[in-house]
Amino acid sequence: MDKRVADLEAALEGVEDGMSVMVGGFGGSGAPIELLHALIDRFRATGSPGRLTLINNNAGNGRVGIAAMIDAGMVERIICSFPRSADPRAFTERYLAGEIGLELVPQGTLAERIRAGGAGIPAFYTPAGLGTALAEGKPTARFEEKSYVLERWLKADVALIKAESADRLGNLTYRRAARNFSPLMAMAAALTIVQATRIVAPGQIDPEAVVTPGIFVDRVVEVPDPQQEEALMRAGVSH
Amino acid sequence: MKDNKLSNAQIAWRAAQDIADGAYVNLGIGFPEMVARFAPEGREAIFHTENGVLNFGEAPAEGEEDWDLINAGKKAITLKPGAAFFHHADSFAMVRGGHLDVAILGAYEVAETGDLANWSTGRGGVPAVGGAMDLVHGARRIAVVTEHVTKDGRPKLVERCSLPLTGVGCVTRVYTSLAVIDIDANRFVLREKLAHISLEALQALTGAKLVIEGGVSDLVVPEI
Numbered sequence: 260m261d262k263r264v265a266d267l268e269a270a271l272e273g274v275e276d277g278m279s280v281m282v283g284g285f286g287g288s289g290a291p292i293e294l295l296h297a298l299i300d301r302f303r304a305t306g307s308p309g310r311l312t313l314i315n316n317n318a319g320n321g322r323v324g325i326a327a328m329i330d331a332g333m334v335e336r337i338i339c340s341f342p343r344s345a346d347p348r349a350f351t352e353r354y355l356a357g358e359i360g361l362e363l364v365p366q367g368t369l370a371e372r373i374r375a376g377g378a379g380i381p382a383f384y385t386p387a388g389l390g391t392a393l394a395e396g397k398p399t400a401r402f403e404e405k406s407y408v409l410e411r412w413l414k415a416d417v418a419l420i421k422a423e424s425a426d427r428l429g430n431l432t433y434r435r436a437a438r439n440f441s442p443l444m445a446m447a448a449a450l451t452i453v454q455a456t457r458i459v460a461p462g463q464i465d466p467e468a469v470v471t472p473g474i475f476v477d478r479v480v481e482v483p484d485p486q487q488e489e490a491l492m493r494a495g496v497s498h
Numbered sequence: 499m500k501d502n503k504l505s506n507a508q509i510a511w512r513a514a515q516d517i518a519d520g521a522y523v524n525l526g527i528g529f530p531e532m533v534a535r536f537a538p539e540g541r542e543a544i545f546h547t548e549n550g551v552l553n554f555g556e557a558p559a560e561g562e563e564d565w566d567l568i569n570a571g572k573k574a575i576t577l578k579p580g581a582a583f584f585h586h587a588d589s590f591a592m593v594r595g596g597h598l599d600v601a602i603l604g605a606y607e608v609a610e611t612g613d614l615a616n617w618s619t620g621r622g623g624v625p626a627v628g629g630a631m632d633l634v635h636g637a638r639r640i641a642v643v644t645e646h647v648t649k650d651g652r653p654k655l656v657e658r659c660s661l662p663l664t665g666v667g668c669v670t671r672v673y674t675s676l677a678v679i680d681i682d683a684n685r686f687v688l689r690e691k692l693a694h695i696s697l698e699a700l701q702a703l704t705g706a707k708l709v710i711e712g713g714v715s716d717l718v719v720p721e722i
Binding site for chain 2: 285287288289316340344345355363364366368370371373374385386387388389390392393433434435436440441442487488489490
C-alpha cells in the first residue's frame with residue numbers, strides 16, 4: 260500500500276465541477292494553501308473545477324487560499340460558522356451581490372455534523388441553536404426535561420487537509436492548533452487528499468501519536484516548508 | 499474611573515474575581531479575552547479555546563507569533579506547561595458536554611429571562627455565529643461582560659431581546675460597567691453597584707425591573 264503521489268496535480272486528480280470540498284483549518288491555522296492554490300491554477304488553466312461547495316469554519320481571508328478561490332469565481336456556496344475575518348472582502352463582496360450562497364452553522368454543530376458524516380450517524384440532537392433563527396424549521400425533541408434540535412450529518416466529495424507528518428499508509432500528525440477540523444474532515448469525505456510537511460517511513464510515527472489513522476486518507480503529497488495563510492495575508496500576498 | 503463607570507478592563511477584572519481555583523473557562527472573542535489577564539493570584543484556572551487548545555497563556559511578543567497557535571479570535575497565543583491539543587469535535591464535547599465551569603461572553607442584549615443576543619445586529623450584512631450558540635448551552639455558568647447601556651444610551655439589559663437570539667434562558671450573571679446582576683427565576687437580581695450611582699439612576703438605565711434580594715454591595719474595582 261502506498262498513498263504517496265508525486266505532486267500537487269496528481270494529488271488533486273478527480274476534483275471536478277460541482278463537487279463539495281471540505282477544507283481543513285481554522286482561519287490560517289491548518290489551511291492547506293498549496294493544495295488550494297494548485298486547484299486555482301488548474302481552474303485558471305482549464306476552467307475546472309468550478310461551482311464548488313466549500314465547507315470550512317471560515318470563508319477566507321485576504322487574497323490567498325479560500326479567499327483567492329472565491330475571487331477566481333470557483334465557489335458557488337460556502338457552509339461555515341464564521342464568514343468574517345481581518346480582510347473578508349472576497350466573500351463579503353460576492354455575498355452582498357448575491358453571487359455566493361451561505362449556510363451558516365454553529366461551530367460545534369458544524370464539527371459534529373462532519374464527525375457524524377464520517378462515523379455513519381445520519382442525524383443527532385444538539386442544544387445549540389435551540390430557539391434561534393438557525394434552528395428554524397428543524398425538528399426538536401425533549402430528553403430528560405430539555406429540548407434539543409435535530410441536525411444532519413455532513414459529508415463531502417473531497418477533503419483537503421494539511422498535516423505535519425505522514426507515512427505512505429496515510430497515518431497523520433498535525434502541528435499545534437492546526438489540527439482543528441482536519442481529523443473530522445478526513446473521515447467525512449469520499450476522497451481525502453493530504454499535503455504533509457514531511458513523509459516518513461512507516462513506524463517513524465509512534466502509533467501512540469497518530470492522530471488520523473491512515474484508513475481515513477486516500478492520497479498524500481509532500482509539501483516541505485508549507486506556506487501559512489496568516490503570514491501570507493500579513494505580507495499582502497495575492498494568489 | 500472615567501465617566502463614572504468601569505472600563506472594559508475593570509469589568510473584566512471583576513468577572514475574573516469569580517473564577518474559582520481549578521475552573522475550566524472559555525472566554526468569548528474580543529473584550530471577554532481580557533478576563534484572562536486578571537485571574538486572581540494563587541488560583542489556577544485553565545482556559546479553553548474552541549479551536550482545540552486547553553491551558554493557553556499570554557500573547558507572544560510581537561515577532562514571536564506562531565500562526566498555527568491561535569485562539570478562537572485568530573490571535574496568536576502561547577502554551578502553559580500541561581497544555582493539550584484536540585480536534586474540533588472533542589473541543590465542542592468539552593463545551594456542550596458540561597465540562598466547562600464557566601463561559602464569559604460579550605452581549606448586544608441580555609433579557610431578564612436569561613436570553614442572550616450576541617451574534618447578529620439584525621441589520622443585514624454578513625451573518626456570523628462561530629461557537630456562541632454551542633457555548634451558551636455547555637458551561638455550567640454563563641456570564642456576560644458588557645457596558646450597561648449601548649453607545650447611544652439605550653439599555654442592554656432588557657425584558658425581552660429585540661435582536662436575534664444566541665440562546666434562550668442561558669445567562670446566569672451579568673457584569674456591567676455599573677453593576678453586577680444575577681439572573682434568577684426570570685428576574686434581574688442586583689448584587690453590586692457602583693457606590694456613586696443611586697438605585698433609581700441605575701434602574702433608569704436598565705430596561706427591566708431590578709430586584710433587591712438580601713442587600714446590595716458596593717462594586718469596588720482597582721484602577722487598572
